[in-house]
Amino acid sequence: MSRQLRVAVIGAGPAGIYAADILTKSEVDVTIDILDRDPTPFGLIRYGVAPDHPRIKEIVKALKRVLSNDDIRFFGNVNYGADLKLDHLQQFYDAVIFATGARADRDLEIPGIDLKGSFGAADFVSWYDGHPDAPRDWPFDPHAETVAVLGVGNVGLDVARMLAKTADEQLVTEIPDNVYAGLKANATKDVHVFARRGPAQVKFTPMELRELSHSPNIDVIIHPEGFELDEGSMDAIRASKSVKLVVDVLQNYLAKEPTGAAHRIHIHFCQNPVEILGEDGRVVGLRTEVTELDGTGNVRGTGELVDWPVQAVYRAVGYRSENLAGIPFDDAQAIVPNDGGRVIDIEGDPLPGAYVTGWIKRGPVGLIGHTKSDAAQTIELLLSDVDALVAPPEPEREAVDRYLAGRGIEFTTWEGWEQLDEHELALGEAAGRTRIKVVPRDEMVRISRS
Numbered sequence: 001m002s003r004q005l006r007v008a009v010i011g012a013g014p015a016g017i018y019a020a021d022i023l024t025k026s027e028v029d030v031t032i033d034i035l036d037r038d039p040t041p042f043g044l045i046r047y048g049v050a051p052d053h054p055r056i057k058e059i060v061k062a063l064k065r066v067l068s069n070d071d072i073r074f075f076g077n078v079n080y081g082a083d084l085k086l087d088h089l090q091q092f093y094d095a096v097i098f099a100t101g102a103r104a105d106r107d108l109e110i111p112g113i114d115l116k117g118s119f120g121a122a123d124f125v126s127w128y129d130g131h132p133d134a135p136r137d138w139p140f141d142p143h144a145e146t147v148a149v150l151g152v153g154n155v156g157l158d159v160a161r162m163l164a165k166t167a168d169e170q171l172v173t174e175i176p177d178n179v180y181a182g183l184k185a186n187a188t189k190d191v192h193v194f195a196r197r198g199p200a201q202v203k204f205t206p207m208e209l210r211e212l213s214h215s216p217n218i219d220v221i222i223h224p225e226g227f228e229l230d231e232g233s234m235d236a237i238r239a240s241k242s243v244k245l246v247v248d249v250l251q252n253y254l255a256k257e258p259t260g261a262a263h264r265i266h267i268h269f270c271q272n273p274v275e276i277l278g279e280d281g282r283v284v285g286l287r288t289e290v291t292e293l294d295g296t297g298n299v300r301g302t303g304e305l306v307d308w309p310v311q312a313v314y315r316a317v318g319y320r321s322e323n324l325a326g327i328p329f330d331d332a333q334a335i336v337p338n339d340g341g342r343v344i345d346i347e348g349d350p351l352p353g354a355y356v357t358g359w360i361k362r363g364p365v366g367l368i369g370h371t372k373s374d375a376a377q378t379i380e381l382l383l384s385d386v387d388a389l390v391a392p393p394e395p396e397r398e399a400v401d402r403y404l405a406g407r408g409i410e411f412t413t414w415e416g417w418e419q420l421d422e423h424e425l426a427l428g429e430a431a432g433r434t435r436i437k438v439v440p441r442d443e444m445v446r447i448s449r450s
Contacts (some may be wrong), residue, residue, distance in 0.1 A: 005030040005386065006395050008093040010080050010324075012036035013043020014063065014368050016099030019068040024381055032072045033093075037079040038130070039412045039419065039444040041067060045368075047131045050158040051173035052165070054434075059368060067414055073397070075404065076412035077445055081325035083409050084353065092400050094389040095353045095382055098327065098336060099342070102359040106334070108150065110290055112276030113315070117141060117283035121151070121159050121316035128162055128183075130176045132441035141282075144311035145189045148286045150273050151316035152195040153203040157212065158423035159314050160191045164218050164263040166240075174428065174435040176255025191265045192308060194288060196272045197299050198226065199250045200233035206245035212265055213253070219261040222254040226270030226290070232297030256410040270299060271306065276313050285309050307407060319364040327354065336360050341378030342385075353389055355382055355442045416448030423447050 005028050009016040012034045020032045040046055042060055049056050065072055078084070078257045080100070081096040089096050105120030112118065126134035149160045162170075167183035175183075195202055205405075212220045229237070229247070233393035250267070258264070270291045286308045292297035328337050328345055336356045337344050343354035357378040358371055404411050412420075420438065427436040438444050 003029075003391070004395070005095075005389075005396075006093045006193065006392060007032045007097065007382075008089050009034045009097045010036075011043060011099035011101055011360075012038070012041040012074060012076070013099065013101050013357070013358070014045060014059065015101060015329070015360075015371045015375060016043070016097065017041070017063050017066050018372050019070075019097050019099060019357050019379055022070050022372075022376055022379045023382070024069055024071050026087065026109045028074050028383060030071065030384060031397060032068075033081065033397075034072065035075045035078045037077070039077040040075055040417055040446055041076065041414075044103070047129045048125055050104075050125075050162060051175050052128065052161070052170065053158075055171075056368075061117055065328060072095065074184040074412075074414040074417065075400070076410050076448070077441070078404065078409060083100065083404070083407060085385055088403070090353065090390075090392060092392050092403070093353075093393050094392060094395075095355060095383070095385075096359055097355045097378065098324060098360055099356070099358045100321065100324065100360050102334070102364040103316065104109060104317040104320045105309050106320040107365075108273075108315045108317050110275055112283070114277050115276055115283045116280040116281055117312040118276055119312065119314050120150075121155050121314050124159055124162075124314060125155065127134060127202075127418045128175065128179050130179060130439045132439060132444060136178045138203070140182060140186045141311055142185065142187050145187050146310045147188050147191055147312040147314065148273075148308060148310040149191060149193045149314045149316055151318070152193060153269075153318070154205060154208045156193060156316035157204050157208045160193050160265050160314055161212060161215075161218075163188045164191050165215050165266050165312075166263075167216055169215060172433065173276055174433070174437050176426070176439045177438065177439045185324040188312075189263055191263075192275055192286075192310065193265065193267045194271045194286075195226075195267065195269045196291060197297070198228045198230070198233055198269050198293050199247050200229060200243055201297055202246060204246065206249055209234040209246055209249045215263075217263050219258040219264045220253045220256075221258060221264055221266045222250055222270050223266060224228065224254065227254065228270065228293050228295065228320060230293035230295050232295055233293065236297060263419070272299070272301065274305070283311060283313055286313055307417060318361070321360045323366070325358075327351070333363060335363055341374075351355050410449060412448040413446060419447045419450065420444055 271288040275287040290304040343351040
């Protein structure tokens with residue numbers, strides 16, 4: 001290509017930033033604009049990782065280096081679908097990469113799911129991470145001393161840990177004041193985490209599992225009922241070092257005597273949630289069906305039902321991507337239909353100049369490290385299509401700025417993020433902490449644009 005390539009990336013999380021990084025390191029002369037509905041970059045690293053996970057947030061340092069590249073610009077507080085759509089973007093860009101991820105809770109269709117006291121994990125995570133669109137207050141029931149968490153991925157463990165830890169333990173993190181006040185009102189003493197299958201089929205990582213016991217205020221209790229290893233489980237242990245480590249940690253917890261800590265996280269295996277029980281419109285219990293491993297690592301129901309007295313239920317059964325305006329969407333899989341990263345229409349034909357990467361491409365599976373190889377695949381396809389891409393009518397970089405300003409959109413920039421970053425660090429330093437997040441969107445925008 002003799003001219004400069006112009007590419008838009010929708011979504012400023014790891015998936016979008018990695019795609020931009022790989023593209024700028026190619027042999028093609030390219031400039032990239034990354035647009036995000038949040039006023040800040042980094043996506044789920046900022047708004048999906050528990051605040052007591054500073055090691056994972058170290059990834060931000062690498063992402064910052066990418067966004068400091070002069071060939072990459074950041075436009076925050078720009079909502080795709082409301083502020084602009086694909087046909088608008090095609091006025092300015094040769095290609096558009098959608099990397100919007102997955103932020104909504106996946107549905108769990110069991111009776112009682114809409115009772116008061118039944119919550120989605122994604123909503124809870126957004127609240128404790130201070131997302132500007134989340135409610136300021138979490139409706140903790142002062143009588144809810146026993147709660148259930150459904151799902152055994154890393155998010156389920158994060159939710160369990162945040163519910164079980166004391167608010168004062170979280171003061172060393174970046175939680176905003178409203179989250180501290182909310183956690184202070186949390187009455188939870190016992191968190192029961194339910195797995196439908198056995199210990200070799202859980203989805204959390206060894207590090208996440210070990211961290212449950214790092215708090216002196218928490219006992220981790222593994223219940224022996226359902227702690228089974230069938231032949232399929234043994235195959236999984238032999239095939240994966242990570243699975244073996246997880247099972248080893250669980251067995252260590254199983255053998256350990258409780259210390260009498262004030263808070264407890266219980267993990268139950270082979271318990272399939274079938275109903276949330278209610279009374280007067282709110283949660284009073286959880287009903288599970290006992291399952292048994294079938295020899296392949298899968299389970300079958302036994303017909304035996306168990307009722308657990310809990311006053312709140314958090315479902316952590318996975319994230320779900322949301323439909324994007326003007327783009328095909330597979331509602332069953334909750335992804336944009338694609339062929340290796342090329343967006344395809346209902347007939348299976350490529351949508352010219354449209355690409356996907358990350359969870360919107362493949363579903364909410366895999367860790368952050370998987371995102372790089374995923375982005376590399378998408379960029380390889382985009383580069384192979386370069387000569388066929390239609391040149392935009394307004395390719396100059398300033399055209400996008402004029403369009404957004406003309407629409408009255410108060411967009412934020414990378415320089416604006418650096419100002420907000422300094423502001424949050426200063427708030428933290430004044431309180432003897434590393435950082436305190438600013439929560440209100442208008443305040444973030446004001447600081448970023450000042």
